[in-house]
Amino acid sequence: MSKQVTIKQIAQYAGVSEATVSRVLNQPELVSKQTIQKVKDGMDELQYRPSALAQSMRNHTTKTIGVVISNVLNPFFTTLVRGIEDAATKRGYSVIVCNTDENPDKEQRYINMLVDHQADGIILASTGNHANYHSMVNDMPLVFIDRMPQGKDANLYDTVLVDNEKGSFNAVDALIKQGATRVNAIVSPVATTGTERLNGFRKALTAHDFPIREQDIALDDYLGQHTAELALNLIQTNQCDALFCGNNVILMNVLKVLKEWQIGDMKLAVFDDQPWFDFVQYPIISVDQPAYLIGTKAFITLMDRLANPDRPVTHDIVRTKLVIR
Amino acid sequence: MSKQVTIKQIAQYAGVSEATVSRVLNQPELVSKQTIQKVKDGMDELQYRPSALAQSMRNHTTKTIGVVISNVLNPFFTTLVRGIEDAATKRGYSVIVCNTDENPDKEQRYINMLVDHQADGIILASTGNHANYHSMVNDMPLVFIDRMPQGKDANLYDTVLVDNEKGSFNAVDALIKQGATRVNAIVSPVATTGTERLNGFRKALTAHDFPIREQDIALDDYLGQHTAELALNLIQTNQCDALFCGNNVILMNVLKVLKEWQIGDMKLAVFDDQPWFDFVQYPIISVDQPAYLIGTKAFITLMDRLANPDRPVTHDIVRTKLVIR
DNA sequence: ATGAAAGCGCTAACAG
DNA sequence: CTGTTAGCGCTTTCAT
Numbered sequence: 002m003s004k005q006v007t008i009k010q011i012a013q014y015a016g017v018s019e020a021t022v023s024r025v026l027n028q029p030e031l032v033s034k035q036t037i038q039k040v041k042d043g044m045d046e047l048q049y050r051p052s053a054l055a056q057s058m059r060n061h062t063t064k065t066i067g068v069v070i071s072n073v074l075n076p077f078f079t080t081l082v083r084g085i086e087d088a089a090t091k092r093g094y095s096v097i098v099c100n101t102d103e104n105p106d107k108e109q110r111y112i113n114m115l116v117d118h119q120a121d122g123i124i125l126a127s128t129g130n131h132a133n134y135h136s137m138v139n140d141m142p143l144v145f146i147d148r149m150p151q152g153k154d155a156n157l158y159d160t161v162l163v164d165n166e167k168g169s170f171n172a173v174d175a176l177i178k179q180g181a182t183r184v185n186a187i188v189s190p191v192a193t194t195g196t197e198r199l200n201g202f203r204k205a206l207t208a209h210d211f212p213i214r215e216q217d218i219a220l221d222d223y224l225g226q227h228t229a230e231l232a233l234n235l236i237q238t239n240q241c242d243a244l245f246c247g248n249n250v251i252l253m254n255v256l257k258v259l260k261e262w263q264i265g266d267m268k269l270a271v272f273d274d275q276p277w278f279d280f281v282q283y284p285i286i287s288v289d290q291p292a293y294l295i296g297t298k299a300f301i302t303l304m305d306r307l308a309n310p311d312r313p314v315t316h317d318i319v320r321t322k323l324v325i326r
Numbered sequence: 327m328s329k330q331v332t333i334k335q336i337a338q339y340a341g342v343s344e345a346t347v348s349r350v351l352n353q354p355e356l357v358s359k360q361t362i363q364k365v366k367d368g369m370d371e372l373q374y375r376p377s378a379l380a381q382s383m384r385n386h387t388t389k390t391i392g393v394v395i396s397n398v399l400n401p402f403f404t405t406l407v408r409g410i411e412d413a414a415t416k417r418g419y420s421v422i423v424c425n426t427d428e429n430p431d432k433e434q435r436y437i438n439m440l441v442d443h444q445a446d447g448i449i450l451a452s453t454g455n456h457a458n459y460h461s462m463v464n465d466m467p468l469v470f471i472d473r474m475p476q477g478k479d480a481n482l483y484d485t486v487l488v489d490n491e492k493g494s495f496n497a498v499d500a501l502i503k504q505g506a507t508r509v510n511a512i513v514s515p516v517a518t519t520g521t522e523r524l525n526g527f528r529k530a531l532t533a534h535d536f537p538i539r540e541q542d543i544a545l546d547d548y549l550g551q552h553t554a555e556l557a558l559n560l561i562q563t564n565q566c567d568a569l570f571c572g573n574n575v576i577l578m579n580v581l582k583v584l585k586e587w588q589i590g591d592m593k594l595a596v597f598d599d600q601p602w603f604d605f606v607q608y609p610i611i612s613v614d615q616p617a618y619l620i621g622t623k624a625f626i627t628l629m630d631r632l633a634n635p636d637r638p639v640t641h642d643i644v645r646t647k648l649v650i651r
Numbered sequence: 652a653t654g655a656a657a658g659c660g661c662t663a664a665c666a667g
Numbered sequence: 668c669t670g671t672t673a674g675c676g677c678t679t680t681c682a683t
Contacts, residue, residue: 005444005464005660007659007660007661008660008661008662009660009661017669017670018669018670018671019660019661019662019670020662020663020669020670020671020672021668021669021670022661023661023662023663024662024668024669026661026662027662027663031668031669032668032669033668033669036668036669050438050441050442051442051660051661052442052444052659052660052661053439053442053443053444054379054382054383054388054443054444054659054660054661055383055659055660055661055662055675056660056661056662057379057661057675058379058380058383058659058660058661058662058675058676058677059660059661059662059663059674059675060661060662060675061675063379072408073398073404073407073408073411074401074404074405074408076399076401076404079398079399079401079404080399082398082423083397083398083399083425086398086423086424086425087425095422095439095443096422096423097420097421097422098407098411098421098423099411100408100411100412113375114378114420116375117375117376117377117378118378118379118420119330119377119378119379139330253601253602256604256605257604260604260605275602276578277578277600277602277605277606279581279582279585280581280585280602280605280606280607281602281605281606282605282607330676332675332676332677333676333677333678334676334677342653342654343653343654343655344654344676344677344678345653345654345655345656345678345679346652346653346654347677348677348678348679349652349653349678351677351678352678352679356652356653357652357653358652358653361652361653376676376677377675377676377677379675379676379677380659380675380676380677380678381676381677381678382659382677383658383659383660383675383676383677383678384658384659384676384677384678384679385659385677385678386659652683653682653683654681654682654683655680655681655682655683656679656680656681656682657678657679657680657681658677658678658679659676659677659678660675661674661675662673662674662675663672663673663674664671664672664673665670665671665672665673666669666670666671666672667668667669667670667671
């Protein structure tokens, strides 16, 4: 790196003190027009850019936030991240994205890293495996998205969530109204979402006087390595004619099985919507989560918290939309 | 924020100087076993974490890199970013992702931001609208991905690219071998990739003694707002029986048109592969780019450059793979 | 083996 | 309106 231009050199160039240069940047109203001009000329001439590092050091604010999610490769999270980034950029914030892969150790490490970097706050899709985030982050603001905080954190932090139960209920309800006679489910038992989605599934069955059989439910591992196997088992053993998938990754794996085994007849529903669902030969019912909006809201919530650390905790539930195909 | 624990407090706790505490962190071999123990006890007791900010300030290295891409919502870039992040995390680096949306101004602003933050380097999918990145980043290392640097930068920077022309050639060649009699193309005229892909398209036609008609080629805008229109026009006007799409976004828009107009018969090829292509009713031929690998390589290249600023510039071309469906 | 002191680039009292 | 000074938390000579 070529040596960077500092406030000192600008001060020299303009024949003023460093403090004055700093004032031109931060409180120009306290500086005379002429001086401002001289200083600005110097900045242009020397191509001065203030060191964000030094500013952070002094001001105890980095204008950086962390976003801790499971995996950017999942388009749900990608959209969410984009929502956050757009909102953040507008306010002059930078975003550091961290993928936990649902691994609590990774999550821990990333949060430590964000603490070390003095991020101004964190937006977190918790793995659900840490009961006490508060002790990890000191008093850094945290906004929980997608998954509910648990244990000690439960009522300590702002949240932006969706109504998983209701969304799932609607999807399964729609399957049955389309004529499904036996609906099975595959969900991922991650954090709070899996359970909630399963609750919706069960309630929908009950609402239609369908029996709830535990063998009709399969719990996926996060990585989806056994989804295909599980799906095949459900299909063959239970002769189900409809399948409710807990997220878009699961659906993808189910589609693989259907294709491989040339199973043409299967009603499908899934939590989370993706554009390409339109082009699949099966008419996929989906629960559309406003991922981008969740991102935006989470960021705004974080900013509010930063501006007013003592305001009461907020819990935001955003609407899902049922897409029938 | 509760006041953070500093080296000073550890020093007090252990009854040593700040310098010694610092040494325990950075050069423990210079410190006696006993002192190390005392200091470490203090760190544990007070839950000390070094301020990355202060370290960056002193060491002139932030352990942070910037990744400037067009849009994380595009799964190609998402995968690329994940490749970078995984590699970066392993080496203790944080990543700041910036979406330009192919907007040169945004790109400019983001690069400035990264310079202000003293990022150690930038991985850049250039919009192609700045001829002289070198002047924007001072001597910060830059690695170009996906798109070639132009103008003054052309031979100044390391690159990790794919062979767009060859990949496109193969895809179009495959279309023709599958029996296509008139292949049209829609590409996005972004940076260098559009032109190169079009070259491949043209060469494939020529290789099969097909005429090259300029009205068979449509140039998309980046946002894809008119892709559908363009596609429909090509299909109706030219009666083409095959379409080569310059990227996965274009393909998606083409699929929408085909669906809406119930056009069942169309051979499709696209640059870039996505898993869901398997489930679409059309047998999509695709050029699979190793996006994750590009990310990994780009990061490694950047690290190499950082370790050895004066080594010769490298130009890496990664292999694409033709997927026939 | 350890400490004192300077300084990275910037901002914010405090004086004048 | 402007300058002087101290200090954010850390690392690194230079002494001892």
